[in-house]
Amino acid sequence: MIFLVPAILLWAVALWRAPAAMRDKRKRPLSSAFIALAIAMTIKPVDIASALDDALGVHNSQLSASTWLESWPPIRS
Structure with missing residues (x-):
């Protein structure tokens, strides 16, 4: 639920800016950024991403910060 409101607001702004982006x-670029953010917030919830x-x-192969820090510095052979 916490991600729903920002996602709806970002989609509203993206749709609101779309006609102006088509004309000018x-x-x-700004409209594209809002669309990208709206997509990111839409797929952000764990259920949808999973x-x-x-x-x-x-x-998802991202390493958590703690895992990355544990392996730092890289071992060179």
Whole structure:
């Protein structure tokens, strides 16, 4: 629920800016940024992200900060 409100607001702004972006190419980068943020907030919830991972066969391979810090500095042979 906490991600629902920002996602709805970002989609509203993206849709609101779309006609202006179609008319003036100088406004397209900002509109594209809002669309990208709206997509990111839409797939951010764990249930949706997990379903996408399972459907696509690609699993989130990000390392947590603690795992990364534990392996620092890299071992050189």
